[in-house]
Amino acid sequence: MPGSSPYKGPESVADLAEKLLDAVVNISTSQNVEMPGRGIPKLEAPEGSPLKEFFDDLLKEDNGAGERRLQSLGSGFVIDPSGIVITNNHVIADADKITVNFPDGTQLEAELLGTDPKTDLAVLTVKPEAPLTAVQFGDSESLRIGDWVMAIGNPFGLGGSVSVGIVSARGRNINAGPYDNFIQTDAAINRGNSGGPLFDLYGNVVGINTAIISPTGGSIGIGFSIPSKLAVNVIDQLREFGETRRGWLGIRLQAVTDDIADGLGIGKARGAVVMGIVPGGPSDNGLLKVGDVIVSFDGRDIETSRDLPRIVAETPVGKTVPVEILRKSDAADPAQPISVEVTLGRLEDGEKLMETAENSSGSSAKPLGDKDAGMASIDILGMTLSDLDGALREQFSLADDAEGVVITAVQPNSNASEKGIEAGATIREVAQEEVTSAKQVESKIAKLKEDGRKNALLLLASANGDLRFVVVPID
Incomplete structure (x- = not known):
């Protein structure tokens, strides 16, 4: 046609939308909340005023203390014609009443089947008179x-x-x-x-x-x-x-940075490094060790430390899974691939176990006896180090079974300070070799420097025992 444009706009999605609209619903909720008395006298119009009736209607339920009904709106969608509706947990959280509003004007009161705050999901059920239009999940x-x-x-x-x-x-x-x-x-x-x-x-x-x-x-x-x-x-x-049942590995993790990967001898940064084993957990069987880098779980590659908790959580409780790790057995050799098997526990049970352990921590610790200081403090890499003794345990509130070399001071603006190292932490390992004295730390760092290494990989323990790897540049 003369004068018509040869160009068209994007292809219409009207047909697709028409098929889907009836399965998408509005979620309305209401909640009664206590309103404390505000100490403000009730407003009243003068007797005989033409506004008196208006004021009486406006304020008849606003007498200071009492209840007020809060409402919120959100969205959801039907996944089962029998009446299963999905929405966000935060849409229906703390609601006293949940109503599902359908496109044809139908309103049905919903019951809550279950919620998961960790993923912000909620499952509702309604009782329709006829099968509902539903949609299905894709990949x-x-x-x-x-x-x-x-x-x-x-x-x-x-x-x-x-x-x-x-x-x-x-x-x-x-x-x-x-x-x-x-x-x-x-x-x-x-x-x-x-x-x-x-x-x-x-x-x-x-x-x-x-x-x-x-x-x-x-x-x-x-x-x-x-x-x-x-x-x-x-x-x-x-x-x-009606609840979640997530897999649980029972370990504490740390991200693998380029510096940590270099210190661990695993090549490029990948995976998640094990920083602790939860006592009584699924991994408390001697197969995984602090410093192991998990690079594959149940056949799925672990690119970052964020991937592992999600993949473990998606794995059925009780399943025995292969875990591929990289382990460095000798400071001079690169990390070697090893495969172990772990039978997963349930995360929800693990959270209770860890909470119980935290509440009772310190009650059964056995003193190991004081160590003689044996030498003066050593200043190295921006830190002041001392052998661990009774006085330092008390000064930094360290547990009776704390081990390693205590950091008594950190110089401001030093490499150690920039890495977030603080006084009161203890050095457990240098370049994945255990240390028990300040002199050993000094000797091992001198050896790293002699070997041409630019950084020192330190395994630190905080006052509460949490472990982490820190890479500190060697000046």
């Missing part, structure tokens, strides 16, 4: 940066709102919880979208919208969704048990 692992996605929800109370964008990033950590692995999208997500679905263009739920970054409170194109890979496992557990 978030197959998403690529740049793929188109669609969000449907209830932004600012405007139900049935559709927005389209792309996957901006994957694996985002926004410090919202221990298993952060968010999909980032520029599809418009605003207040009220929380708990709503993020669809791929096949109509499958690949994410659950849960958070935004915004200085204004509105969408600026940075929204975050819980990936379906993580959500499905949690939702299945909540539906079956």
